[in-house]
Amino acid sequence: MLDAILIGLSNTFSWPGILIPILGTLLAMIVAFLPGIGGASIMAIVLVLTASWTSESVLLLFGAMVGGATFMGSITAILFNIPGGAPNAATLLDGFPLSQHGYPKTAISCAATASAVGSVIGVLVLILLIPILQPVIAQVGPLERLLLGIWGLTTIVAVPNSSKAKAAIMCILGLLLSMIGSDPVTGNSRWTLGSEQLVQGIGTIPALLGFFTIAEIISWQACSFESTRKVAQSPGEDSVKRGILAVFQHRWLSLRSSIIGTLVGIVPGVGGTVACFIAYGHATQSAGDSSRFGDGDIRGLIAPEAAIDAKDGGSLLPAIAFGLPGSEAGVFLVTVLFMHGMVPGTTMLGSQLPLTFTLIFALLFSNLLTSLVGVAATPQLAKLKNIPLQHLTLPVLVFSLLLLIQLNGQLLDITSAILFGALGYFLKRYNWPRVPLVIAFVLGDFLERNLAITTRLVELDRIQLLDRPAALVTAVLVVISGFWMYRTVRGNHSQEATKADFVIAAFSAFGGGVGLAVALLAGYSGFTIAAAFVALTAGTVLSLNYFRRLQSKLFPLRWPVIAQEGNRTLALLLCLPFLIWLVGLISGLALFVFSWLMTVKPRNRRGVIIALLWALFTGVLCYLIFEYLWNLGLPSPLIPFLP
């Protein structure tokens, strides 16, 4: 194996071969920063262009392209609260508050360093795993994934700096929202209110973008700009060095998160988003004081960043070991392997092992190069944070909406994002934790799917818990997490909060228990979900009723007290889907921009002219984008008098 490692190193770092991963990394970084092109599209183009290349060169390029794209999504998450991809949503939970509190350099350099550490540890774990790779991957089935998901859920209640009861309610709400759409097993539509578009469910990206980016924009508008600016001044030292050192100060967290990322990444069908959120949940649970998580705790940035880069390598391994792609990049890798005569499985892990290491080292090099560029560019990137918030809100909002519409060409995504934005804003305003809802939403489909498969396999007598070592290990993790949660609830909260926790926990356990019992006894069915839904909803409603006694503690503000700016912003945003339906996307966005500016600019002639000019600019820009860049084929508006 050592020979194979040396050949892989030599392929990657020899001259001029090293230019290939450099080119791939830079290409991936640029593409990741530009909306509308997408890593998959560029990989598909490169796939064709490199048909005549040697196997080594192609693997160098693909390894680099996989590694290069990940980190750039974190930059926009940290600076603008816009996740580059779904996994980057875990980064913004603490990354954006850190930069808001005046530590953009620290946050970016910390993310870059954690990514580098994550990728190095990920590669080391992979090298250690290669001899036992095939049996390890084969061990992780639906039962293990179900337990992994439950572990993720048991960690999330500890995430926020607020009541565990509120976290539990948010968690249930997240699970329920994830069930909108279609049953993952039968394909039958569920809770769609008769809407054909809702059959697909609520998209993760629209939900995350709404929940964080749009909610934050409403909050920005709701706050006085002056006070926000004051907050944005660095209260302490904001430096690249501090960010780098933070990763090494929390070295064990970096190590554990990287291992979580690698192992979760290896499992086909799990994905980087789950890995990042599980790492984040683990960080909050293992932290001594978790009170600042969600408000700029650097550990909440280190964990997902280390996991996100560590999982890159892991996600390619099922493709190498079995010819089964475990991710989108894995799909391309399998195609590349076939096009260039490489054989996945025993051959790639045997006689063609040098090629496997070439791929792994290209990935490592790319991750390190991206981090290096990230650290070097930190001072310049951090300056973007100096742009006043009021100048950022509208461009960020329009950019986010365009990003959404480009994803699937579905107007429903805009509506979902805005509704999630409103929900996120209210939750933030009334100090209800958002993270448990998001994690439960992300894990919901994953949990349900694997619950269904597991119950079916139990029914057919195809799996036994005691025969599955990986399941036993995960079950132990769940028990430890549960015990830890019980201990912190007892130790850290007032008597009233503990009672509330107890009520919620009891009803949640009852609901979950009913669902599980029905699933195990009668087999998975729509009835299982209905029973679980009724039990969980009843639990939530009863618990909320109980909470009324604690209203003063749970609702620090009375309902009608909402800042006027936030009110206007919210009203405008809620009108936007209707406006788009009425006059079309381009005209709708232009009118929205005009209305927005009219609410913030002075209402004199100059203000109106400026608003009109910006609205015109937005309309023309959108027209050019839709006409020449994205052909989305959107449905005709009700009043098609404008483009």
Next chain:
Amino acid sequence: MIRSKMKTLLLCTLAILPLGSLAADISEQCLNEISSRNLRIVVTKEAGGGHDQYARIIARTMAATTGARVQVSNIVGGNGSLGMQVVAFAGEESLTLGLFERERVIHPIATTDTLDLSDFHALGIFAREPDAWVARAGFNLDEYRGRTLVVSITDIFPAAARIGLSAESLGLSVAAVSGYSGSTDALAAILRDEVELSVYSLTSVLRAASSGELAPVLVLSDGPSPGYESLPYLAGPGGVVDQYSKNLDPETRANAMGLARVTTQLSDSIRGLFVSRLVNPNIHRCLVEVVEQVIFSEQFAVAAANENRPIAPMTAEDARQLLLSSYELANEYQPLLTSILETMLE
């Protein structure tokens, strides 16, 4: 070995190139209509897979043929229904095409999806290949006589024909485990011994089999597949059903042979390009011209062969006839398919 056989299959495919004369040239009016606009091909599967590769080859060829800008969009949600909705409701002037599998538009079994053949015009079929059962290397079908075969499936309703109907013709009992999130997951389930087999297109099965852990068990065709003559096939003389039913009474044998034939007719992986029924008739006519020109072109055949993707182009009219006959056949067998599916999921 497998790779060289795949090459043979592709060369056989190239042999049908003279059929290109079937496709009419693109009229000047249509070229003017199309060349100045953007076309979009919606793929309902993830980027990088077989559907996506075909779409990108077609997009390149289409761009070169018409001068138009052709974009590929992967819209994956809702088990493919989201992408179908985008195409179906794209508007009458839109040049939004969908790359779908036949099952998505013929619906042999009633589902909650509301879109079907009546919502789309077929513009042409470009690929058709048999499906194949895949299992662990060394799997022996004879060992499962009188026992229940457990299969992993991702999409319920194609499984009814691909697995349920074929198993019925062989007299095998099948239990399905549904919910696997994709072919990777479903195939990995075989490696974990959760299930015995799964079913995908022959090309996909051969790719998965390249690692040596998995192997094709049965090709759902009515004769030997070119380049893979040694693989057992389901229907027709010399097929597995023919051999299995030799000792049965004539009526049962005829029934089994008939079911096997229907299975092969309903289970082929057939991929084509579609457009919304709402589209303007002139645009529809032009799109038919363009698609036929593209899928019968040598450029398309060579590009597909370079990426190891088999093709079998078919004109819009032939595609329409094929889909209609599939639709009628599926409707005729719908009660049986539904009951088989219910048994599989019991």
